[in-house]
Amino acid sequence: MIGNRVTHRTVDGIRIPGTWRPAFIRNGHHHLIDLFIYADGLIDCWGLCTVEEFEEKLRIGWVATTVPEGAAAAAPGMGEWLSVADPEVSEAVTVTETYREARKLALMAPRRKGWEQARAAFMTSLLRAKYDQHPELADILLATDDATLVYDDFDSAFWGHNAGQGRNWTGRLLKLVRSELHMRRSGIPCP
Structure with a gap:
């Protein structure tokens, strides 16, 4: 190894x-x-x-x-720096070589006030931007039709499914974004 x-x-x-x-x-x-x-x-x-x-x-x-x-x-997950309250640690997170290093450094630091309440909205914004900017990825997501999406992130019980032990918020938000993409492509007006 x-x-x-x-x-x-x-x-x-x-x-x-x-x-x-x-x-x-x-x-x-x-x-x-x-x-x-x-x-x-x-x-x-x-x-x-x-x-x-x-x-x-x-x-x-x-x-x-x-x-x-x-x-x-693109470096998915490097947004970890946004969750960190200390500007010096936040800067250090942005220059790590790997996502795992960034995540470890960010998890050891105190979080921004309100991060726990805002993180799902933050991820939703990132996912919307990702699929808006990359239509080929949006096509892949849309091809899952209405399937349940399970995201395995063994480092996070919040974002990942983790063999049924996690909350699968990434999977849930992907389903939301997929539904929005279906709505737009079908011409259904958004109120």
């Missing part, structure tokens, strides 16, 4: 160890992700794939360790 970058996934009750590293997925723009590599040979880069499938993703440039000069890139 790579240092303390230890993770796992559970399949049929069996814990499969793994590690992770930052990487970029090129889906329209480049998106910073945590790429998970498991001991059973599967790799999670926006979905599990075999080593052979991963090699193809590398070959075609869908997965990369760097962003080409001049290319657009």
Whole structure:
């Protein structure tokens, strides 16, 4: 494993160890992700794939360790700095190398007054902007039709589903944004 970058996934009750590293997925723009590599040979880069499938993703440039000069890139989760009350810690969060580092630093710091009450509205605004700016991602979200959306964020019982132990607020907000996209694309006027 790579240092303390230890993770796992559970399949049929069996814990499969793994590690992770930052990487970029090129889906329209480049998106910073945590790429998970498991001991059973599967790799999670926006979905599990075999080593052979991963090699193809590398070959075609869908997965990369760097962003080409001049290319657009997004770093989901880096908004953690907004929740931090201390401006110095907030600045330190913005210059971390990985989302995990940013999250850890932000979670150790005192939160802004009112953050707990405002965080869902903040996330809703971010999700609306994301899907408005990236129609190809909106198409993917719309293709889920009216399915229940489960978001696994094992670091957060608020945002993630976490095998039924979390509140799944990201999943809930994605359903809201999906409904708004359906409404707009169907021409249904908003009161």
